[in-house]
Amino acid sequence: MGSDPALRLTGLVKAFGSTVAVDRVDLTVPAGSFFGLVGPNGAGKTTALSMAAGLLRPGAGRCEVSGVDVWADPVRAKTLIGVLPDGLALPERLTGRELLTFTGQLRRIPPDVLTERVQELLTVMGLTGAETTLVVDYSTGMRKKIGLATALLHGPRLLILDEPFEAVDPVSAAALKAILVRFVASGGSVVLSSHVMALVEQLCDTVAIMDRGRVVAAGPLADVRGDETLERAFVELVGAADPVPDGLSWLAS
């Protein structure tokens, strides 16, 4: 298991009706890497990550976390992954502390360890000021933070994060980045999806670019972007339309 990659997707396919959202995706996330999955809207990033996290059943293919098949041995795989989905609900009528305690109980973390971890996570995430606020009343940024805290709580080996920085203010984003960098430095692996190229360039050492359900480029950041910025490489690979399309002439009148 030690030499296994943190995440390996093999021949992954997902079709919704006649649309193939993820089309024969092969992807390897090396252990200890900070992996960025980029692509335009609708490229299939969320669909691919949902399948890797055990939340969406693949049409075909395999998802392995440290060599454990997510769909064949879900119980073991789920102890290895921490997930932050984008825009999904949480148990809304709990406070942040209650939500973390609840999650820890579901994951059978011993109570004394749990109490300590919960306090630490709330402090690091800057959520101690909202002790009595229910999650339903959290702002979008606070939801991201409490979501990341639930993903980190059980000390996973792999974090799967879908758009973790969307709607997060710059100060909180800096704190989240620091946490993730520390997580990777201590031997964990992170896979995050984003369409903010600068962020991925700043954080990730390995990237993959998805377009129309396919992986069009993958590898170390330096290899993928070459001598250009990631954004230019991305635009070239994905095939940019005319940057200023015709039309909308009435807007200026």
Add this chain to the structure above:
Amino acid sequence: MVGVLIRMKLAVLRNSTTGGRAAWMVTGGVLGLCCAAATVLLTFADVSHPGVLGDLLAAVWLGWALSWMIGPLWGASAVLRAEHFALLPLPRPRLAAGLLGAGLVAITTAVTAVAFLSLITYAARLGPAAALVAVPAAAGVLVLVVLLSRVTHALFTVVATSRTGAAVTGLLFAGLLIVSQSGWMLIVPILYSDVLTTGFSPLFSTVLRAVPSSWGVVAVEAAGRGDWPVTAAALAGLPVLGALLLLVWAATLGTPRRSRVTIRGGAYGTAPARGPLAGPAGAVFRKEVRTWWRDPGRITAAVVPIAWALGTALLPLTFGAPVLLPWAGAAVAWFAVTSAGNLYGDDGTALWHTLTTGSERADVRGRQWAYLAVYGPVAVLLSAGLTVWSGYTWAWPWVVAVVPALLGGGAGLIAYASVSALTPGPDPRRRADAPLEGADATGPSYVLFWVGILPAGPPLAVIVTGHLLDVPWLLWAGLPVGVATGVALAWWLGDRAAARLQERGPEMLHTMRTGRPPPPSSVGVARSPLGVARSPLDVASSPAGVAPSPSPAAVVASGREVVRVLGCWIGGGLLTFPQGLVPVILILVGADVRSWFLAMYLPPPWGLVLGVAGVVAGVALFTTAIRATFRRAVDGR
């Protein structure tokens, strides 16, 4: 404006109607048409007293108006909502008028329009002038009830955001339910009294006719008498009141003026180290109990069964009959299943949390325990207190046997229904300002209501046998049988629910994310859970590995199938209750009522045999109907 909104509504309906939902719509429409037909037939009744028919018609129309007020509180939010148009520069009254117009295009409106034809058939007996007046009057009342329904919903939405308001909403909702169902209690005295020949008391008639839903009847009768000023007043009253309601409704459509009441949690909370709440199921139990206490929508759901049961049991006291008192607790346990039958749908996409922690089994069990904690103590206390109050000592064996069976059976049914008949709705935070805008689980709730009574069967059978054979200990054997039935059903159905959740959790999450069940790979419109695939690719060009999605296709029920299932439901109801249980009980207590109970026309032993056969056949039909309904609900969602 109205035309655009109507087309938009139809487009939304077209894109969101699945086979399961269509089946419920057809079923509801057919049931509604039966009621509408009964309303029209009423006007052909041969009644000797002239005013009585008008009174009866006005009472039935009041029932229709009340149903319009209750329905949207129980069911889903409107297809088109004012928020969708918040950014458009539209004056609110115009938006309200547009939404009203679009709201009129609905199966419910069509069914009510059929029912309101009864005013024309009634007026035809009073003369041609009355018949002419009946057309605008019926149309006016129709618009009025739709408006009433919208205004009630808007007011309740504002009230229900605080916990006290949510409890009050529950009380009022239960009150409306009791008023509309107590119509049946009125029918019995009406049939057995000479009211049909002597007429109702003048006070009753006057009060009834003052209600706006009766103004159509008033106008028609006045026209029949040639009393034109009253006709004109009643006809003019309809648009005036309608305009007032429209203004009230328009005022509620804007941005809320006051902020929502924020419900807070406790500052501290640690996991218990030992005891029954220490494990995962205990954690889910604690989370659920907090949710029942903190979510206004859940508070309303918790109050309705309790208030309904109390009201139903206490109402007969108004004419001095304590006969229903001992059954209040059983009624709580029975009705509670309808308010907790879509737990996963109400929690929205939070299901991902259960799936990633691999805690499906603990989740189902924790929810069952929380359900029992919410309704169990109330059911037990009400049963004990009100049975003592009633003074019916004979009722004890029945009560102690039925309540645990219904509670346990309910705990099993809500778990199973929540998983197998998941109805997607908006995520909780999207309806934080409007707790009533939940998923429309009216159809499954209705099924659960009737299925929820079945767990009482085994203990009742034991007690009835005890009565038949005159064996006192068998009467009390109902208690262990009731407890065993409850425990067994709660355990077994919960187990099935957990297994199903483990097996189909990702598909349920997909349904919650998109509002539709996962389509099959080969047909249908594609949509990724959180984004639209940019370029549809031909599935044929994909590798052979594109396996069909494990979920079945959305099944659109054929007309014949709907009729068959509906026939099973109606036949099962008729055989089990009026042709089964009721005559059996009547024979056992020695009552001499024949009415339409076939078994009562036979000598008692044969009557009993026929009654029991009715129950058996009825339960068989129910089983068929339940299986077909749930299967379609599952396939369709």
